[in-house]
Amino acid sequence: MTLIKGAVLYGEGDPVDILVEDGQVAEIGELKKKTGQDVIDAQGLVVLPGFVDLHTHLREPGREDTETVETGSAAAALGGYTAVFAMANTDPVADNPVVVEHVWRRGREVGLVDVHPIGAVTVGLKGERLAELGAMARSNASVRIFSDDGMCVADPLIMRRALEYSRGLDVLIAQHAEEPRLTVGAQAHEGETAARLGLAGWPAAAEESIVARDCLLAGHVGARLHVCHVSTAGTADVLRWAKARGTQVSAEVTPHHLLLDDDRLNTYDPVNKVNPPLRTSSDTKSLREALAEGVIDCVATDHAPHAPQDKDCEWSAARPGMLGLQTALSVVIETMVKPGLLDWRGVARVMSERPAEIAGLPDHGRPIAVGEPANLVLVDPKATWTVNGARLASLAGNTPYEGMELPGVIKATLLRGKVTARDGRAVR
Numbered sequence: 001m002t003l004i005k006g007a008v009l010y011g012e013g014d015p016v017d018i019l020v021e022d023g024q025v026a027e028i029g030e031l032k033k034k035t036g037q038d039v040i041d042a043q044g045l046v047v048l049p050g051f052v053d054l055h056t057h058l059r060e061p062g063r064e065d066t067e068t069v070e071t072g073s074a075a076a077a078l079g080g081y082t083a084v085f086a087m088a089n090t091d092p093v094a095d096n097p098v099v100v101e102h103v104w105r106r107g108r109e110v111g112l113v114d115v116h117p118i119g120a121v122t123v124g125l126k127g128e129r130l131a132e133l134g135a136m137a138r139s140n141a142s143v144r145i146f147s148d149d150g151m152c153v154a155d156p157l158i159m160r161r162a163l164e165y166s167r168g169l170d171v172l173i174a175q176h177a178e179e180p181r182l183t184v185g186a187q188a189h190e191g192e193t194a195a196r197l198g199l200a201g202w203p204a205a206a207e208e209s210i211v212a213r214d215c216l217l218a219g220h221v222g223a224r225l226h227v228c229h230v231s232t233a234g235t236a237d238v239l240r241w242a243k244a245r246g247t248q249v250s251a252e253v254t255p256h257h258l259l260l261d262d263d264r265l266n267t268y269d270p271v272n273k274v275n276p277p278l279r280t281s282s283d284t285k286s287l288r289e290a291l292a293e294g295v296i297d298c299v300a301t302d303h304a305p306h307a308p309q310d311k312d313c314e315w316s317a318a319r320p321g322m323l324g325l326q327t328a329l330s331v332v333i334e335t336m337v338k339p340g341l342l343d344w345r346g347v348a349r350v351m352s353e354r355p356a357e358i359a360g361l362p363d364h365g366r367p368i369a370v371g372e373p374a375n376l377v378l379v380d381p382k383a384t385w386t387v388n389g390a391r392l393a394s395l396a397g398n399t400p401y402e403g404m405e406l407p408g409v410i411k412a413t414l415l416r417g418k419v420t421a422r423d424g425r426a427v428r
């Protein structure tokens, strides 16, 4: 039993107390402490539904030197997450029931966050043959999202077949939209900065053309489609158009594409190397607006831990990817709440409710109300913190926000009533 004293629901109205019992919200109102109740002093804190991340890389199996289900789960709990979806680009690839069941089982053993493995769309992420989507969907891991993330399902016929199967299985295909013929050797957003720095360009059209193609394919076969890490203003335009004509498409944006732009590349520090690449400041502005408007449905971290030897090297040899789980909320506050584009209700929508709906999770992203599962996060909206990669829970330290002072401190996370993070520590 836990009594949360004096929290403000969705940052609206007067503070209330929340009694959590048997994994659920048992009472809301002005409550007295009873014996045996753990009390969380939540004065001045905002309470939101626990966050859901549709796009996390946990690196297990294969690169346990950079992240494991255990360390990634701790980072997730500390970031306010109660459910994460783990991408399939592990080694071996999660393209079969054995690997997805391993990730799922480790998530349950660790117990800090609900870990849902994503299955690969094609065998070995090679884009040639469909993986056994049905076997993964029916496995104990009940896979509900499939993605070749890291790679694009580039062959339009394979993509069409994947969408057709996904409809029959009632699962979701999430596409990493990158036309590979347009990004051979690409190192940075194709534009002024890349030209000046002498880096091979990754044109916006390589993303936009695949998103347009896939929206047309999804519409044609009557399937749902999810677009990973939208990074350009043009992609937002394509999504706006597709949604207006009734295509069942959803999309995510990462915190780093909301905040950072390719100006950061001047130092050639590979901590800023990510796929899709950081775009222009005008793209970040359009992405913020598209998220506020609902054209982009949600925020997903694309948390991508990498070892020092894969990051602290020359630009072209470095792997793309950035940590994201523990900084996501703060970046959303900085880019969306502070400028007035989203209120706390809106934060709950883009970080919890919409991703839970997109993934079909029945017990996450729920209203904070009596009888609902107690998946909650308590946020101090006034406090700030300074990011230090070495102190984050991830095994890797590749955060682009090193040394930055960011708004919003997560005081506690509860998963089905159990405190999983409190005052900056994961609680197992």
Ligand SMILES: NC(=O)N[C@@H](CC(=O)O)C(=O)O
Pocket (backbone or CB within 6 Å): 057, 089, 149, 150, 151, 176, 273, 274, 275, 276, 302, 304, 305, 319, 320, 321, 322
């Ligand atoms: N985002 C990245 O830059 N890297 C991801 C792959 C991906 O999300 O495409 C990774 O696995 O490291």
Ligand SMILES: [Zn+2]
Pocket (backbone or CB within 6 Å): 149, 150, 151, 176, 228, 229, 275, 276
């Ligand atoms: Zn990707």
Ligand SMILES: [Zn+2]
Pocket (backbone or CB within 6 Å): 055, 057, 087, 149, 150, 302, 304
């Ligand atoms: Zn990714």
